[in-house]
Amino acid sequence: MTDLDFDHFRQLVRLRSGLALTPDKAYLVLSRLAPIARAEGLPDVPALLTRLRLGAPEVLLRRCVDAMATHESFFFRDGTPFNLLAERVLPGLIEARRASRSLRIWCAACSSGQEPYSVAMLLQEAGGALAGWRTEIVATDMSESILAKARSGLYTDFEVNRGLSEARRNRWFTQEGAAWRVSPALQQMVSFRPQNLLQGAAGLGTFDVIFCRNVLIYFDVPQKRAIFADLATALADHGALFLGSAETVIGITEAFELTPGAPGLYRPSTVPAALARTA
Ligand SMILES: C[S@@+](CC[C@H](N)C(=O)[O-])C[C@H]1O[C@@H](n2cnc3c(N)ncnc32)[C@H](O)[C@@H]1O
The missing domain is CATH 1.10.155.10 (Chemotaxis receptor methyltransferase CheR, N-terminal domain)
Incomplete structure (x- = not known):
């Protein structure tokens, strides 16, 4: 060439x-x-x-x-973020949102859908605590072809055996020949939409939880900074941001701070930006 x-x-x-x-x-x-x-x-x-x-x-x-994009993903990837969502973030939000009884979660750069479907399983498994709530998972990616796969809800044997326990696989999937189909109960909780993180998040609304995992690694610092600014605007009060294990806000933005003892879980910064800069 x-x-x-x-x-x-x-x-x-x-x-x-x-x-x-x-x-x-x-x-x-x-x-x-x-x-x-x-x-x-x-x-x-x-x-x-x-x-x-x-x-x-x-x-x-x-x-x-x-x-050229890497679409690598799997169910309950890295475990910890999903445990933190179930054990720390959701209980806090259920308390904070008891008046509105609604929750919106954004999986940015969702790839083939394992991440939003994992979140959907956790919301379903929260059972009574979310009974009668309006819950919405918005899952976006810039790749139309990977979104088509995510929307289909069809996974290979290899894919359902990566990250899913047998109990969850049997509860939330049905076998169709060599493939596994995600249950309609999970599928209807997730709306997949095309969105490029470099073009802002306007139009998506605000969210209580944002997963933006294993995609920021591909961007340079000014691009990351712009994306963090958009994520900060899109995140509601008491909201939570999950980043991938190789991703950080250090040296890039003061809009978020890592939650002590909770790897990958970030909250809107409590330190005013001007103070944080002089600290
Ligand atoms: C490695 S996957 C991460 C999937 C999932 N978040 C996870 O952690 O398993 C990265 C995804 O980011 C998407 N992506 C790359 N650049 C993007 C951009 N500028 N805007 C939106 N999505 C992008 C790719 O299409 C790919 O599906």
Whole structure:
């Protein structure tokens, strides 16, 4: 592939998804775009990159940017955030929201849906405590193709055996041939919507809990800062933000602080920004 085409593609991916493709990632571009080049009837990936640079339809541009994203996810990923949600965050919110009896949860960059469906299981399992409440899980991702998989609620044997106990698998999924289908009770709790974190969160409303896990790692500091500002606006009073285990607010934003003894659980900062800067 020519430097010109590769640089153009790197720029396209960076602009649209935030992902920084360093020059040593050329091998990744070659392997991830190969099926698309084939499907387009092109001889190879370099030919596809030239086509992208010279002007390709929007749908093809999107497919190529999507192909570079990592969609790795699994049910109850890392355990701790979900235990904290069930044992600390939900009890606090049930108390704080007893007048409105409503809860909104946002799973940003939800990938193939394991995260929002895990949250839905926990809300269902909270049973009586949330009986009669309005609960809504909004799950977003920039990738339309991964959202289509999430919406389908269909998982392979491998996927349902990653993170799910047998009891939960049998309770919340039914087997359909080689696949497992998530129960309608969970499916109707989650609304999947396309959303790019680099384009703000306006229009989604406010949330009591936000999961934004294992995606900020792909962004540079100014992009993270802008996303944290949007998350701070979207998070309601007494709200909770969950980040991935490799993600932090340190040196990026003063809008959130880590909850002591609760890895990955952040709350809106109690220290006014001006004081925090001089502390
Ligand atoms: C590694 S997955 C994380 C899935 C899930 N949050 C978890 O922790 O298991 C990262 C997801 O972020 C999405 N993504 C990447 N850049 C994005 C952006 N700018 N806006 C929204 N989603 C993005 C990708 O499509 C991918 O599905």
